[in-house]
Amino acid sequence: MTDTEDFLRLWDELAPIGRSADSGGYRRYVLTDEDATLREWFAATAAARGLEVTQDRAGNQWAWWGDPDARPGLVIGSHLDSVPDGGAFDGPLGVVSAFLALDELRARGVRPARPVGVACFADEEGARFGVACGGSRLLTGALEPDRAMGLRDGDGVELGEALSHAGRAPVAADPEALRRVGAFVELHVEQGRGLQDLGLPVAVASEIIPHGRWRLDFRGEANHAGTTRLEDRHDAMLGYAGAVLEARRLAASHGVLATCGKVAVTPGGVNAVPAHVTAWLDARGDEVGAVRAMVAEMEAFVAEHEGEMAQESWTDATRFDDALTARVRDAVRASTGDEVPVLGTGAGHDAGILALAGVPAAMLFVRNPTGVSHSPAEHAEVDDCVAGVHALASVVEELSR
Numbered sequence: 001m002t003d004t005e006d007f008l009r010l011w012d013e014l015a016p017i018g019r020s021a022d023s024g025g026y027r028r029y030v031l032t033d034e035d036a037t038l039r040e041w042f043a044a045t046a047a048a049r050g051l052e053v054t055q056d057r058a059g060n061q062w063a064w065w066g067d068p069d070a071r072p073g074l075v076i077g078s079h080l081d082s083v084p085d086g087g088a089f090d091g092p093l094g095v096v097s098a099f100l101a102l103d104e105l106r107a108r109g110v111r112p113a114r115p116v117g118v119a120c121f122a123d124e125e126g127a128r129f130g131v132a133c134g135g136s137r138l139l140t141g142a143l144e145p146d147r148a149m150g151l152r153d154g155d156g157v158e159l160g161e162a163l164s165h166a167g168r169a170p171v172a173a174d175p176e177a178l179r180r181v182g183a184f185v186e187l188h189v190e191q192g193r194g195l196q197d198l199g200l201p202v203a204v205a206s207e208i209i210p211h212g213r214w215r216l217d218f219r220g221e222a223n224h225a226g227t228t229r230l231e232d233r234h235d236a237m238l239g240y241a242g243a244v245l246e247a248r249r250l251a252a253s254h255g256v257l258a259t260c261g262k263v264a265v266t267p268g269g270v271n272a273v274p275a276h277v278t279a280w281l282d283a284r285g286d287e288v289g290a291v292r293a294m295v296a297e298m299e300a301f302v303a304e305h306e307g308e309m310a311q312e313s314w315t316d317a318t319r320f321d322d323a324l325t326a327r328v329r330d331a332v333r334a335s336t337g338d339e340v341p342v343l344g345t346g347a348g349h350d351a352g353i354l355a356l357a358g359v360p361a362a363m364l365f366v367r368n369p370t371g372v373s374h375s376p377a378e379h380a381e382v383d384d385c386v387a388g389v390h391a392l393a394s395v396v397e398e399l400s401r
């Protein structure tokens with residue numbers, strides 16, 4: 001059985017990669033040096049276990065135990081990238097737990113009757129190029145390769161350029177790699193307080209609420225902050241500021257969530273009137289119609305204020321596979337001896353993208369004592385992480401009989 005030391009041994013290998021000394025948070029963005037180091041770690045960790053490591057045409061990494069071309073496999077895993085100054089657990093907990101679950105099964109002499117894979121999806125957070133779950137969306141065809149190749153980061157670098165700089169081939173959909181996935185179970189730190197409030201370590205997911213991202217652009221004219229009269233200014237910041245407040249007002253009136261968490265100002269000088277503001281809106285809610293209605297009113301507001309608003313991504317309400325989830329839940333219950341709650345989530349995940357592509361998918365959540373996520377304060381206790389590994393191992397044993 002995996003113990004605390006086993007967990008920390010593997011966990012600590014990842015701890016220094018992409019960690020900011022200033023914030024204590026992680027900056028692990030796609031196609032950077034940190035990303036390359038994480039990919040090497042994944043390949044080496046898989047190779048040390050005798051797993052066959054492959055990379056699909058969308059840039060996702062896979063480690064296989066058994067031949068998934070002979071028979072589609074059961075896949076576990078998650079992602080290793082982060083949001084800006086993200087926590088340690090969002091993503092890596094699922095990848096580390098997947099390797100440890102396989103170790104646990106092997107130590108117990110379990111021989112799965114179907115191939116078992118560990119996946120590491122590329123660019124789940126979309127922190128650099130703006131599209132969340134980029135790797136899984138490309139894999140399934142939900143993101144057009146041409147559109148992906150033209151996405152730009154904050155410095156204007158196109159994804160295609162970044163790929164060739166990293167010595168990587170252009171990205172593409174990969175139906176052959178997708179066909180190898182018979183089912184996917186993603187373990188993830190909970191991004192809320194559901195388990196903490198219930199006093200339980202592990203839950204299964206029911207669904208992901210609909211969510212999307214939009215880019216807002218406001219144009220103005222750069223000029224001197226000290227010599228340009230107020231009435232002569234064309235200040236791009238004013239349209240943006242109004243939009244932030246309007247998004248909050250509309251979200252409250254439609255009963256949805258709206259966040260403006262990223263903004264870029266040109267020229268970006270304290271003493272210069274802003275010539276251009278680009279910002280991003282994240283909107284989510286329980287009801288597709290309510291989110292869409294909020295976004296439609298937001299679009300009207302932005303247009304009235306000489307701005308433009310363009311959708312960058314959209315994911316419908318995603319219901320995880322009920323039959324698979326029931327089996328996962330039974331296996332976890334047998335493993336932990338605890339009740340296993342079923343929780344919905346407001347966060348998007350690669351498991352949701354695969355579910356939308358028709359792959360039976362399910363998720364496990366591990367307790368997060370504060371519920372804080374996408375922040376250096378994100379946390380899970382080691383004992384709960386170990387309970388998650390046991391639960392995942394039981395799930396793999398049950399689903400690969």
Ligand SMILES: [Zn+2]
Nearest residue numbers: 090091124188
């Ligand atoms: Zn995640």
